[in-house]
Amino acid sequence: MRKTLIGCMVATALATVSSAHAQVFSYSFTDTNKAVRNIKPATQTYLNPAGVLTLNLISGLDRYERVTVTRDSDKKVMYSSVSTKTSVADRIVAADGTEYYGKDMVLPALGEGTFTVVNETLDIRQTVVSTSTYHFIVDTTPPRYKSIYPSQNAGYDMVLSGPLWELGRGGSGQFSIFADGIEDASGIDKIRLVIKRSNGSVVSDNNLSYDTANKRAFYPWIKDMNTQAGMPSSDLDEEFTFNFIVTDLAGNTLNIPPQRFLYDDQMGEFTPFAVHDSRVSTSVVPGISSGYVPFKRGLTVLENPYKLVIRIPRTNWKPYRNGGMSITNNYGGVQVLSEDATYVYVEVKLPQGALDGNYYRPVNTYQWSGGDLGQYASWLNWDPASVKSPAWGSSPIERQKADGTWFNSVNWNLFKASDMPIKLTNIRFNVQARPYDQKITGGATCSIPAGSTTCTVSLPQDIINGTTGYLHSGYEVRSTTEATFFAPIWENIAWHTLGPSVTGFDYNETTNILQVYVNQPGDGSYFDHVY
DSSP, X not given: OHHHHHHHHHHHHHHHHHTTSOEEEEEEEEBTTSOEEEEOTTTOSEEOBSSOEEEEEEOOTTXXXXXXXXXXXXXXXXXXXXXXXXXXXXXXXXXXXXXXXXEEEEEOOOOSEEEEEEEEXXXXXXXXXXXXXXXXXXXXXXXXXXXXXEOTTOOTTOBOSSSEEEEOOBSSSEEEEEEESOBOTTOEEEEEEEEEXXXXXXXXXXXXXXXXXXXXXXXXXXXXXXXXXXXXXXXXXXXXXXXXXXXXXXXXXXEOOOEEEEEEXXXXXXXXXXXXXXXXXXXXXXXXXXXXXXXXXTOEEOOSSEEEEEEEEGGGBTTTSTTSEEEEETTTOEEEEXXXXXXXXXXXXXXSXXXXXXXXXXXXXXXXXXXXXXXXXXXXXXXXXXXXXXXXXXXXXXEXXXXXXXXXXXXXXXXXXXGOOEEEEEEEEEEOOOSSXXXXXXXXXXXXXXXXXXXXXXXXXXXXXTOEEEEOOEEEEEESSOTTOEEEEEOOEEEEOOOOEEEEEEEETTTTEXXXXXXXXXXXXXXXXXX
């Protein structure tokens, strides 16, 4: 008797609570992605059923449920029906564990559009005791896109189109993979970029921001030669795919066809191996009988210019494998001195002293550089009897303003709109004295006799408001007799008087985060000094 009474009490409680008003508990359907979904009306108004749509109705014992579905665009009744009487057999346990008495009504495929559902609860005399109204939008069309492509100005001979992209770390600046023309009638919910290996395993799954105004999403793969988060590490010897997945607010998904790519962010092996010394009768370089001693830290070098031998595995030498390295040496050139079954022995001719990476560096495939060869010069000692290479003074280049004041133009000078206008008049070069004649080459030229340290020439420049620019002129102090004897340097004068503009925004109601899209003309320019 006790169990029966408790059962009656529970049933009465359920009936009392659920019969307070007509209510659609949830919409159930298989969506366009073949996933079974149960959506509560309070949480989503967009639905994407691939076929029929089931209304899960909360009712009460001895109640009937009447449902009318109308298409808003033309007021056409798409469905109208009355359920059978609700009984204790209609107790339902929902997917989230909620229990109620109710009925399920299966609507036919409605097609796309905006719909209104009127749910009426009728008592045993068919009198309406409660009415609820709901609105939802059926959207079964996936988002659209126009194209995906990498930054076309990435340079360094990267393969930026076709079925197989070949990407590297490039040079200065940020370079991205773009998905353009992304749009959807319901709006975009999220965009992911999944990077996979050729066997299908996932390297990374990246959530991308969506620029509503430009209908674009992008993923930076490099910034200032640094591989960005999510990219794989590779030596151009493994294939990957970019997989964009775009989901609209209704849940429809666009899977953009995968884009195959190779990537090289690995420099590979290279080793300083030997230094030329004409005084020795032996050689550590295979195939060369004399004149080369082992490279080692602290080695004293007499010759200036001197010759350094770099050992590189054949598998990492670009002429033998795309993805390997090469060497740039604008001081004195590069030659393959010797080879064996395993290594290539590359000789470079260099001036004693510090070396500039713009002129001498290892070059990784699809990249400006990839490593540091100049560091090995600091491992060596220069014989006091050696002829000294050219060198700049403590304030290498100075510019004069119209008011007569001078400033160091090699250190970064960032002029603002409040500094305008600026009139530059003369340029002065300061070097260390040498026993030979020197000359300045570049945007301005002048001569410095042996034993002297400076020369000045006229070089006028007007800088005005409403403009942006960067004086990054390169100059060299050179010996007039030895071609490898030179030291480069660059000016760094930048100005920027153009303000930003807002191009769009995106508000996420779930996180309450407002994302604003701002266009700053020249953003990232001048080695990222515009921001």
